[in-house]
Amino acid sequence: MAEKVKIQPLITSLSEEYTLGxxxxxxxxxxxxxxxxDEVITTDDVKKVISGIIEQVNSxxxxxxxxxxxxxxxxxxxxxxxxxxxxxxxxxxxxxxLVDFTNFVGVSQGGNYGLRTKDIIKKKPIKKQKxxxx
Numbered sequence: 001m002a003e004k005v006k007i008q009p010l011i012t013s014l015s016e017e018y019t020l021g022x023x024x025x026x027x028x029x030x031x032x033x034x035x036x037x038d039e040v041i042t043t044d045d046v047k048k049v050i051s052g053i054i055e056q057v058n059s060x061x062x063x064x065x066x067x068x069x070x071x072x073x074x075x076x077x078x079x080x081x082x083x084x085x086x087x088x089x090x091x092x093x094x095x096x097x098l099v100d101f102t103n104f105v106g107v108s109q110g111g112n113y114g115l116r117t118k119d120i121i122k123k124k125p126i127k128k129q130k131x132x133x134x
Contacts, residue, residue, distance in 0.1 A: 007062040007071060011105070015050045018104050022046040026093075026100045033096035033117040041093055048089065049097040052082050068109045075102050080120045095120060 018025070023041045030037060056078045065071050079098040086094045095117040106113030 007065055007074070008058050010071075011057045011075070012054055014105055014108055015054055015101070018101055019043075019046055019050055022050075022097065022100070025104065026096045029100055029103070030096075032099055032103065032115070034092050035096050039090065039093055041097070045089055045093055046097055048086060049094055050101065052085060053078060053098070053101065056082055068106075068111055071109065072102065072106050072111070072113050072115075075105060076115065076120070083120055092117075 065074055079102055083095055099115050099117050102115050103113050
């Protein structure tokens, strides 16, 4: 039986690391979002979005998360549900931070999630990887 991922402390720890380089990361990963490159992303924007993610993670049921894929699917469900809850923030910036952080979590767990902003805007279904037969 796989050991359950302790998602709340993991996301909190990763968010602290992510926040340090978030603005540069979002800009560097512009191919994953709808930003044009001239947007102004502030540290307050990053903190607001990350705080929203952490709040939802801490109040969500994480009992069935036992794998990296479960973790990323759970996180994607959260970011899709909260993406319009940042009030006066530019929606493209909020979406870019949400997606960039989710991909950051994926990389930290040894994967390349490859989530794009269009995936959370259109609620595109997650493609499951098929096992290749040898």
